[in-house]
Amino acid sequence: MNLLHFFKRNQEDKLNTNNILDLKNIIEVLKEVIDPETGVNIVSLGLIYDLKLINQKIFIKMTMTTPACPMVGYLVDMTRERLELMPEVTDVNITLVWEPVWSAMMMSEDARKQLGW
Secondary structure, three states: OOHHHHHHHOHHHOOOOOOOOOHHHHHHHHOOOEOOOOOOEOOOOOOEEEEEEEOOEEEEEEOOOOOOOOOHHHHHHHHHHHHHOOOOOOEEEEEEOOOOOOOHHHOOHHHHHHOOO
16 A cells, blocks of 8 residues: 555645645655664555544554564654654544555565565
């Protein structure tokens, strides 16, 4: 699943065109969250399933590569902490989901190459 698809689909959720808090900027911040096991960011790994911005509140549905992922707490905490650093954000709501089941095909082409897939 491609996060840019969500960006295009959720354009109506932007606060307004003059506000720097928009989905594109949020995606760039999410790219700063790196999975320490792979060295790849959570966007390129395909862990972000849905992203919405409503009244300066961010709503994310994300997954892990496996329900037994030892980095689940770390990745959720880092995602929340990084987004909360954005001064325009008033709340971050992260929901872990397990469907659809993550697969390597959800990674970006660059991530697959980086990991040798």
